[in-house]
Amino acid sequence: MNDIADHGVRFGRIAAMLPVRDMGKAHDFYTRVLGFTKVFENGNPVGFMILKRDAGELHLTLQPSHEAANFNVAHLMVDDADALHALCQRHGLRIIKRLQDKGYGLRAFVFEDPDGNRIDVGQPI
Incomplete structure (x- = not known):
């Protein structure tokens, strides 16, 4: 049983x-x-922002x-x-984990945004 689902x-x-x-x-990046x-x-100065893509x-x-x-x-x-990895490299972003095919079915890599936040990227193989 799952309490919340129930x-x-x-x-x-x-x-x-x-x-x-x-x-x-961050907005510019x-x-x-x-x-x-x-x-x-929201805020002045802006303290919160929502961004969307697809x-x-x-x-x-x-x-x-x-x-x-x-x-x-x-x-x-x-x-x-591959395209996102190339874009990250062109912009000098730090790649934490190199682009590679993983055994769990993803082509993946990890990069850092300008604030050092690590983003794990995956593409189904």
Whole structure:
């Protein structure tokens, strides 16, 4: 038995929340480099922002003293891991785990965004 499922609660969208030290720089990276579009922002100065691209949604929260974790904080499924990997390399992003085919059926790699947040990228093989 699953307690929550037994009560009929259905889950909807869930989105990664990434802490960033500088909202302007984070916005520029995710929109200009990765092609996201800002769909919401809150605060003056902006302390929270929602970005979307295709089916992906990302929430940014301003945390000026943020220190990045040494583990992956989000997983991004894509249809072309090689192209995204090449884009990350062109923009000088740190690649944490090299691009490779995994035994669990994904072509995958891990990169760091400008705030050091580790994003795990996967493409079904």
